Amino acid sequence: MTDPQENPPGNIPPDLTLDHRTGWPSDLRLLVERYPREVWPTHPNLGELSKFWLGRHDMFRELNGALLQASDHLKEGTVPAEEFRAWFLPRIRFFLQQLNGHHMIEDHEYFPLLTQTEPLLSRGFDILENDHEMIHEGLLSLQDAGNGLAQALAGPADRVGFAANTMSNSLSGFLKSLNRHLDDEEDLIIPILLDRGEMALGG
Numbered sequence: 409m410t411d412p413q414e415n416p417p418g419n420i421p422p423d424l425t426l427d428h429r430t431g432w433p434s435d436l437r438l439l440v441e442r443y444p445r446e447v448w449p450t451h452p453n454l455g456e457l458s459k460f461w462l463g464r465h466d467m468f469r470e471l472n473g474a475l476l477q478a479s480d481h482l483k484e485g486t487v488p489a490e491e492f493r494a495w496f497l498p499r500i501r502f503f504l505q506q507l508n509g510h511h512m513i514e515d516h517e518y519f520p521l522l523t524q525t526e527p528l529l530s531r532g533f534d535i536l537e538n539d540h541e542m543i544h545e546g547l548l549s550l551q552d553a554g555n556g557l558a559q560a561l562a563g564p565a566d567r568v569g570f571a572a573n574t575m576s577n578s579l580s581g582f583l584k585s586l587n588r589h590l591d592d593e594e595d596l597i598i599p600i601l602l603d604r605g606e607m608a609l610g611g
């Protein structure tokens with residue numbers, strides 16, 4: 409399988425892939441400049457579907473932050489490794505399932521409708537779709553790190569420390585990437601919905 413970071417699709421320059429991007433370039437900021445974040449909460453076109461979707465994003469941010477905090481505690485030795493594992497593994501599994509479902513709806517339903525509604529921003533949706541692949545890879549690595557930790561628990565204490573470090577480092581990298589994706593996705597999509605109304609999503 410090609411690496412979406414190292415070999416992004418032809419129309420995505422490497423500096424716009426998830427781990428290199430620092431926000432949208434000017435051509436993709438077309439609508440967010442007209443509808444900056446400050447106006448979103450009180451805009452009459454911010455409907456129930458948008459609020460629900462933003463709420464899902466907040467849930468992902470919170471869960472990611474909680475996972476990171478827990479792995480920091482493990483690294484610092486303030487939580488027993490076995491207790492961490494029992495708490496962490498079901499949550500990372502839940503995270504993987506929920507994010508996969510969320511991305512599926514975005515890739516197959518929302519993005520095609522929104523691209524049709526605002527073709528000038530279509531490159532942004534290709535970039536977000538590529539982000540989804542990278543996020544999925546990142547989640548699989550996190551699951552591997554969780555399994556590595558489970559194996560380390562059976563061995564000497566210094567191996568647990570090493571596995572905890574690996575986990576914490578992959579989580580903080582992942583958290584940064586996911587936050588970048590969620591922020592950029594909102595900056596691309598919410599202004600379209602405010603401009604056209606939620607009918608753009610078939611709502």
Ligand SMILES: [Fe+2]
Nearest residue numbers: 511514536593
């Ligand atoms: Fe997304």
Ligand SMILES: [Fe+2]
Nearest residue numbers: 465510514593
């Ligand atoms: Fe999303």
